Amino acid sequence: MENLLLLVHTEADGALAKSALESLQAVQTLASALGASFSVGLVGEKIQDAANQIAACGAARLLGVEGSDFAQPRYGSDAAAIEAICKAAQATVVIAPATSRWNRVMAGVAQRLNGRVDTHVTGLGAENCAPSISRWYYRQRMEATLSRTQRPWFLLVDPGSQTAWQGTAGAASVEAIAVTLPDTAKRTAITGIRQPAADAQTIRPDADLLFVTGAGWTKKQADGQTHVPEAEKNIRDFLNLTRASLGSSKSLVDLGGEGQAVLSFLTHLNQIGQTGSTPRHNKGLSTCCHGEEPHAVGWRFIKERRAISLDANCGWARGKADVVYVADAFAVMSKVNELLAAK
């Protein structure tokens, strides 16, 4: 019988992130498919609030490593905490959200415990009474289902690929696992965090909508002129009004490197597609983008797709979008912004 263990860490506010609750849902589903029970391991400065948040999740045991040494992500201390929890739980399958904190450390712990690790897991299930996982290969073109016999088996679950667990908070009792860190595990200290201002941060994985901009925003329009400042205003206003996440076609982000007038807040990190990212928003709206295959392949996981293009023969109109508005995106978006602002 497998011993399933969910490993989560607290956020700065002491709570669990959505990605942790998604992995919790995945563990619960796997446990019931296998007829097995599961434990939860928590790591953080203070973990009681997080444990209370998931008190009703049905875990057989809640194991925790807490203290100021575990407040910040750090390979040495995180690896020691995870190793101790895995041993206490006698875990055979360890499931964790693929946060930047866990991504950094999980492969190392798998090595220490003579286990194996798989990343980018998007599905968990049971086949022949054994756990199996699915993940995508070759830029999200092929999906594989696989299993392993080596234990412990560490699985990093892609955020956004599962539905988040929902349950009422309660009073949880946590078994404290003592971890004494050697000085060598405390050599790294986080002295501060530099991040863009909230408004400059346009990539929002938790947003309901992905808003995608294409090169058309910078092209000559019907009057023979480009209208980049208006494009920038339209896009900024829409993002400010909706808090949507901003994606882009490659052509548009590449223009910046070629010294052309472009939208000042776009970087290659916004690029969606074969050589960009593959986000998982519920809805996507493409504007001034042609919807060619290398771009549209990045939309694989977007559940409802709409596009605004002047070209009735664009890629979106050839079966890649649910709804295509053959219209001028400048006119449509300024009207949409006006209606949103009036709300």
Ligand SMILES: Cc1cc2nc3c(=O)[nH]c(=O)nc-3n(C[C@H](O)[C@H](O)[C@H](O)COP(=O)(O)OP(=O)(O)OC[C@H]3O[C@@H](n4cnc5c(N)ncnc54)[C@H](O)[C@@H]3O)c2cc1C
């Ligand atoms: C190996 C390889 C990898 C690639 N990887 C990626 C990738 O990861 N991501 C990616 O995006 N691309 C990728 N590409 C490039 C991709 O094939 C396309 O060239 C790119 O997506 C085109 O960008 P676009 O649609 O914004 O621009 P364009 O093809 O120039 O299309 C602009 C569109 O805007 C429309 N338009 C203009 N004005 C308006 C208006 N006022 N209102 C509405 N519509 C308007 C036009 O009708 C046109 O359809 C890759 C290509 C290769 C070869």
